[in-house]
Amino acid sequence: MIPLRSFDLGLSAIFGLLGLYMIWQGSGYGYQEGSVPSAGFFPVWIGAGLALFSALNFLKVIRQSDLLGSVERMEVVRVGLVSLALVGFVLLSQFMGMLVSSVPLMIAIGCIFGARAARSIAAVSAIAVGMAFILYLVFGVVLAIPLL
Amino acid sequence: MLESWHLLAEGLVAASQPSVLAAIMVGAIIGLFIGALPGLGPTAGVAILLPVAVSFDGTAAIAALGAVYYGAQYGGAVTAILLGIPGDASATMTVIDGHKLARNGRAGAALGLSIAASFIGGLIGLILLTAFATTIAQAAIAFGPIEMTALMIFSLSLVSVLGGRDLNKAMMSLFAGLFIGTIGLDPMVGLPRFDFGEVRLFDGIEFSIIAVGLFGLAEMYATPPSIGKPEENNRFRFRELLPDVRGTLQCWRELGSGSLIGFFIGILPGAGATAATMISYAFAKRTSKHPERFGNGAMEGVAAPEAANNSAAYGNMIPMFALGIPGSGTTAVLMGGLLMIGLQPGPMLFQTQSEFVWTIFGSFYIGNLALVAITIVLTPVLSTCAFVRPSYLFPAVIAIIAFGIFGINNSMFEVALVIGFGVLGYLMMKLDYPPVPLVLGMILGPILERGIRRTLVASDGDVSVFFQSPIALVIILITVVLLVSPWLFKSRASKEHHMDEPQAKKIG
Known part of the structure; x- marks a missing residue:
């Protein structure tokens, strides 16, 4: 089990830094021109709000360690693996085309979500091939989208 | 008011065109299965389905997306x-007594009642939508940019407080959404x-990327692979799935009160369907002659x-x-669909695109009625569908997501962005960050910024115009008051807690 507290602290820190970056970058765009607001006006205020609430949340999580529970390690691994499979699809599509790349993507996702036995993998593979054909019909033929 | 019903009649005729009818039916069936x-x-x-639907004709696309929405409510x-x-969270209250009924061999009675309740609730909601939407839009036309800006700030705050x-x-979450809304020119x-030096971000981030990532991918990431595996006592015979008409008729009071409570709570941005179901359940229990039955299969x-x-x-809706202000995640996604087909929701929509609005409202009536028949016919199939394993379902859904997002601008870069927003959505879900304020911030942020800056330009920077x-x-x-009150209540509660502690010690 991984405690969610560390994730919350991390996300608050990232959002807080993003808020500070917005203030800095927004000031660079120009806060005001004469008496009227410029391109940086809105980002500066949003950045300030984001930084403020992130800091408040960060402090709250530090003070109250029992606010959130934990998440199973396998679940986090599953999120990482699905994301990796999708990144693989994005990269493979450039070389093999989207339709061909979608088949290993779907099989990989099926396996990540529990298809381990040979029979299940065979079923997922059949679904993947059938789905690739449906995707070709819907996106390639009906919607005439130029697929990679 | 009479004019609204006349326009609705025209909308019903327009929604009966084959292309719109087909969109309603396809959307309703897909929604039913999704639910x-x-x-x-x-x-x-x-x-x-947003990126796929907007590839079709505008009216049919929104009619289909609407049908997916209310179809999923039936199917949920x-x-x-x-x-x-x-x-979905809004079906949580149905579990309490509905699942008990199913376990007691009355699955059909519960399912039949849920279909009737969905239809009656939907119909009453639609009648009230028809009656109020134009009146509210007409009142909102009197609002200038200052009032609309104030209303937008109010809605964003309400969504954040209640959401x-x-x-x-x-x-x-809201400020992160407002940040995303500033990306681009x-x-x-x-x-x-x-x-970030990326030319592909000049036009900003496409709304459907955020919606699909935060709501679609994140939902699947958080789903355990064991879901959908049938348990021994979750198997039903066909006879058990047949509806109980008399039992349904006996619930007329709860059907009426639930529909009215649902509609008026639903109007509040941020409160949403989940709060509506909880309040209506509590109200039904409090006013019941047999409150002890609640929780035991009532x-x-x-x-x-x-x-x-x-x-x-x-x-x-x-x-x-x-007003052009979505109050929930689903209506925010629907509004994104309207924006993607080039329509700006708000009071002027009823003036400039009256035919479109009433055709869509007409499609809701047709879809709601059609769903009764479709759900009854498909209940045995749907009950099997509930046991589909994620290992068979998610590969297909994720592939649809990838192709749908690519299809918007023929860009793999956007598919890569969806992956990032999926992970962000998963983290937000696990850490209890509500995603709806982020989506609303992203949609309303640019409109709010334009409103504030235009007003300040017109007033030569004088903030007092607001x-x-x-x-x-x-x-x-x-x-x-809305933003300050939670902190005030909290500090008061904490003070009372501290004052009670010494007394408790004394008593102890």
């Missing part, structure tokens, strides 16, 4: 009753902002939340159509 399939709810369903009850797993358990996190001077315990759930779906309009002033004051 019934474990791990996907209405918001995820509408978000996933199936998983809640048969599996005891709410497909999550932790105000800090809701506000972080500045709306007034055309200066690129927060593009038919009324299914009728009230299901009617409220569906009625709230249409109540939710009032601020979206009439306080010179009485309507805007009242709205701003309510917003301040």
